[in-house]
Amino acid sequence: MAVAELLHARGLERRHGERIIVALDELRLERGTVLALLGPNGAGKSTLLRLLLGLERPDAGTLLLDGRPVRWDDAELRRRCAATLQRPTLFSGSVLDNARFGPSARGVPRERAEAQARRALEGMGAGHLATASARRLSGGEAQRVAVARALAVAPDILGLDEPTAGLDIAGQREFRQRLESMIRSMAGAALLVTHDPADAFALADRILVLEGGRVTQEGTPEELVASPASPFIAAFTGAELLLDGVVDDIRDDIATVRLAGGDPISATVAPAAGVVIAGSPVHIAYRPEDVLLLGAEASEPVSARNRFRLRVGGMTPLGGLLRVRLEGATPLVALITRSAATDLRLAPGVDVTALVKATALRAYPAAREGAT
Amino acid sequence: MDLFQDAFGRALELIWSLDAYIIDVFLRSMRVSGAAVLLGLLIGLPAGIFLALSRFRGRGLAIALLHTGFALPPVVVGLFVYMLLSRSGPMPGLELLFTPAAMIIAQAILATPYVAGITLSAVQAVPSTVRLEARALGAGRWRSLAAHLREARLGLVAAVVAGFGAVISEVGAVLMVGGNVEGETRVLTTAIMLETRRGDFGAALAMGLILLAIAFAVNAGLTRLQQGAAAPARAPWR
Numbered sequence: 001m002a003v004a005e006l007l008h009a010r011g012l013e014r015r016h017g018e019r020i021i022v023a024l025d026e027l028r029l030e031r032g033t034v035l036a037l038l039g040p041n042g043a044g045k046s047t048l049l050r051l052l053l054g055l056e057r058p059d060a061g062t063l064l065l066d067g068r069p070v071r072w073d074d075a076e077l078r079r080r081c082a083a084t085l086q087r088p089t090l091f092s093g094s095v096l097d098n099a100r101f102g103p104s105a106r107g108v109p110r111e112r113a114e115a116q117a118r119r120a121l122e123g124m125g126a127g128h129l130a131t132a133s134a135r136r137l138s139g140g141e142a143q144r145v146a147v148a149r150a151l152a153v154a155p156d157i158l159g160l161d162e163p164t165a166g167l168d169i170a171g172q173r174e175f176r177q178r179l180e181s182m183i184r185s186m187a188g189a190a191l192l193v194t195h196d197p198a199d200a201f202a203l204a205d206r207i208l209v210l211e212g213g214r215v216t217q218e219g220t221p222e223e224l225v226a227s228p229a230s231p232f233i234a235a236f237t238g239a240e241l242l243l244d245g246v247v248d249d250i251r252d253d254i255a256t257v258r259l260a261g262g263d264p265i266s267a268t269v270a271p272a273a274g275v276v277i278a279g280s281p282v283h284i285a286y287r288p289e290d291v292l293l294l295g296a297e298a299s300e301p302v303s304a305r306n307r308f309r310l311r312v313g314g315m316t317p318l319g320g321l322l323r324v325r326l327e328g329a330t331p332l333v334a335l336i337t338r339s340a341a342t343d344l345r346l347a348p349g350v351d352v353t354a355l356v357k358a359t360a361l362r363a364y365p366a367a368r369e370g371a372t
Numbered sequence: 373m374d375l376f377q378d379a380f381g382r383a384l385e386l387i388w389s390l391d392a393y394i395i396d397v398f399l400r401s402m403r404v405s406g407a408a409v410l411l412g413l414l415i416g417l418p419a420g421i422f423l424a425l426s427r428f429r430g431r432g433l434a435i436a437l438l439h440t441g442f443a444l445p446p447v448v449v450g451l452f453v454y455m456l457l458s459r460s461g462p463m464p465g466l467e468l469l470f471t472p473a474a475m476i477i478a479q480a481i482l483a484t485p486y487v488a489g490i491t492l493s494a495v496q497a498v499p500s501t502v503r504l505e506a507r508a509l510g511a512g513r514w515r516s517l518a519a520h521l522r523e524a525r526l527g528l529v530a531a532v533v534a535g536f537g538a539v540i541s542e543v544g545a546v547l548m549v550g551g552n553v554e555g556e557t558r559v560l561t562t563a564i565m566l567e568t569r570r571g572d573f574g575a576a577l578a579m580g581l582i583l584l585a586i587a588f589a590v591n592a593g594l595t596r597l598q599q600g601a602a603a604p605a606r607a608p609w610r
Binding site for chain 2: 075085088
């Protein structure tokens with residue numbers, strides 16, 4: 001056991017009748033780290049968070065706090081954890097009353113509890129709301145207060161369930177920065193539940209992906225982007241899903257795939273994606289930034305194994321970039337700079353050549369879709 | 373019309389002069405009904421909270437019986453308490469019949485369903501997430517329950533007020549078990565009956581006006597509570 005390990009969960013399971021809500025083999029949370037529980041709606045993320053924080057009784061499994069086995073309702077586990085739940089309910093009274101609830105519940109003297117509460121509110125940009133009624137806050141303000149309420153406790157384990165839900169895009173960015181600063185100043189660790197990859201990539205050191213109540217991948221954000229274990233994770237990390245196809249042949253982990261109604265393509269079999277053999281139905285995923293565009297008549301030899309003649313169907317600004325929708329037998333999406341679009345004189349209806357390296361196309365067994 | 377004018381004039385005169393008899397009856401009414409509501413609170417509050425927060429077989433039936441209690445006929449309650457405390461009943465040695473204690477017991481039986489029923493609604497209306505939020509912030513079981521009840525506090529006050537309103541104006545039960553003995557068990561409602569029979573409409577109307585004022589105050593308080601109660605403390609979301 002690592003010295004810095006705060007929480008260790010083994011074999012945690014939660015069922016509703018025969019239906020598995022969560023079935024976790026193992027999870028380790030180390031001091032000074034942020035672990036994101038990422039997954040689609042209904043994947044069991046919130047349930048897992050509640051199980052890990054002792055807010056819900058598991059049907060099976062063990063929790064170890066600092067290496068010591070604890071019951072799900074252990075008083076020390078409760079004392080050392082604090083969480084903001086999904087769609088948090090603020091208590092009636094002032095914002096400050098809410099923020100000092102946690103410290104007060106732990107028996108912290110009133111003045112110190114208030115100081116902790118004010119510090120947390122300031123940290124989350126809600127200091128000016130201290131005397132306001134908690135019932136008269138906007139959604140964004142309420143979310144800040146709810147997070148500050150948990151931070152005021154200075155917990156060893158902080159749980160955050162969809163902390164940026166309900167915030168607008170601009171608010172989310174500023175909120176994440178504040179949250180990151182507050183989390184990094186904590187001595188403990190944080191568990192972040194989110195279905196928003198932006199939250200996970202901005203705040204987490206490690207990401208645990210849940211699909212259908214089970215962990216389908218765990219790793220650093222970089223590992224997930226580089227090597228997503230399922231089409232779902234690929235899509236979550238910003239990849240586009242190409243058409244389905246069937247593997248014709250495999251050599252050195254490079255599969256030749258015949259797309260339904262499209263061209264034969266070369267793709268890399270995704271590591272840890274399951275068994276892919278000749279004849280396997282597969283999904284193909286790629287990242288739009290890996291698609292290279294050339295003029296329609298470009299014919300010189302290139303290293304990229306996949307070359308498509310396509311027509312620009314539409315262009316959408318995406319920050320400083322352009323998302324180009326390409327139509328044809330094998331429709332693709334490319335992400336390019338505006339200057340590249342100008343150089344290529346791209347416009348809807350213009351023909352282009354799209355190049356994608358075989359290593360940028362990833363083949364996943366189609367059967368895995370059932371697990372999502 | 374002279375009858376009404378005379379009675380109204382005398383009633384105001386009695387109230388204005390703080391007539392000792394009327395004040396005595398008024399204070400006894402407040403004491404008896406106040407004590408009955410306190411007793412009703414002791415039973416009704418925990419019962420309402422328990423029914424609101426727990427799930428067990430027969431809970432639906434228990435709630436239906438509780439709501440039936442809203443329509444308990446006071447005379448039937450009076451009859452039940454009379455039989456209970458009479459010399460030939462199961463508790464003859466207590467000798468409580470025709471005492472304020474008997475009146476308190478009867479009124480407590482009438483107040484308890486109101487207190488429990490309104491408590492049940494108030495506690496049930498609070499989102500169950502409040503307790504989970506409190507636990508997520510480190511509160512223990514009792515503190516989490518306290519946080520939940522705090523959110524229901526307006527409803528709990530309403531339960532007290534409604535219970536008091538239900539018993540202060542009832543006559544059947546207190547007349548049967550109290551006996552309307554002057555200086556001992558006479559309360560506003562029984563005194564109004566007696567004075568009306570005696571033909572002292574002024575005194576009866578004076579006490580009727582006091583009763584109306586109490587009923588008005590109770591209902592005004594309830595209305596204020598209901599209108600002042602904010603929506604459940606769930607954070608507003610887009």
